[in-house]
Amino acid sequence: MVISGVNEFIVQAVILGVGATVVMDAWALFQRHVLGVPTLNYAMVGRWLGRMTYGEFAHASIADASDVKGETVLGWGAHYLIGILFAAILIAVVGEKWLSAPTLWPAVMAGVIxxxxxxxxxxxxxxxxxxxxxxxxxxxARIRSVITHVIYGLGLYLTALLMQYVSDSF
Incomplete structure (x- = not known):
């Protein structure tokens, strides 16, 4: 029974985190293509993580650091794993019952945090x-980051509502 509880938690966190991160990415696409606002290049996240295997944890400029094979895939993968991690933290803090009756405030606060x-x-x-x-x-840059993470929080809420709707439908 504990195993199924852990598995259910993991599945819920994955769905919630992926959904919220997709909403965040949709916001980034809107900013880039409609508003002309540059967004984070996730290859730089992958480069940063990949350079860690060489003992390089901080850079004067990540853009000037040597490329890492597969940095784009690594960066995007890390982006989604981090989204899942923050979703798991939200569920752990507010409890799985929140998924049955999601409210906006905890989700937005998770985004802000x-x-x-x-x-x-x-x-x-x-x-x-x-x-x-x-x-x-x-x-x-700070305002854009905060707005983007509030959008992630809204994504947590919207995804939780969708999860609740699907769950109630079956």
Missing amino acids: SVSAPFLIMQPAFGLGVAAAKMPSPLK
Whole structure:
């Protein structure tokens, strides 16, 4: 019985995380193609992770670091795994019952909290400083990051609603 409980939790976290990350990616596509706003190149995430195997954890500029074979696939895979991880944390914190009656606030808060990962880990390691402090327009970059992660939170909520609807239909 414990195994099925763990498996159910994992399946729920995967569906929730993938769904929310797809919503976040749809927002990125909208920004890029409609608003003309540049978005994160996930190959740089893959490069950063791949360079870790060489003992390189932080860079003056990740764009200037040597390429890593398969960095694009690695970066996109990491992006979705991180989305799943934050979804799992949300479910663990608020409880699986939230999936039966999702509310907006916990999901959006999870999105807001998730922006701490790029602000405190990824951006400094990429050479961009804490919370994009070294970027040409740090405030603009911060606002875009927060909005993107709020959209991820909305994606958590919308995906949970869809999961509930599908569950109630069967």
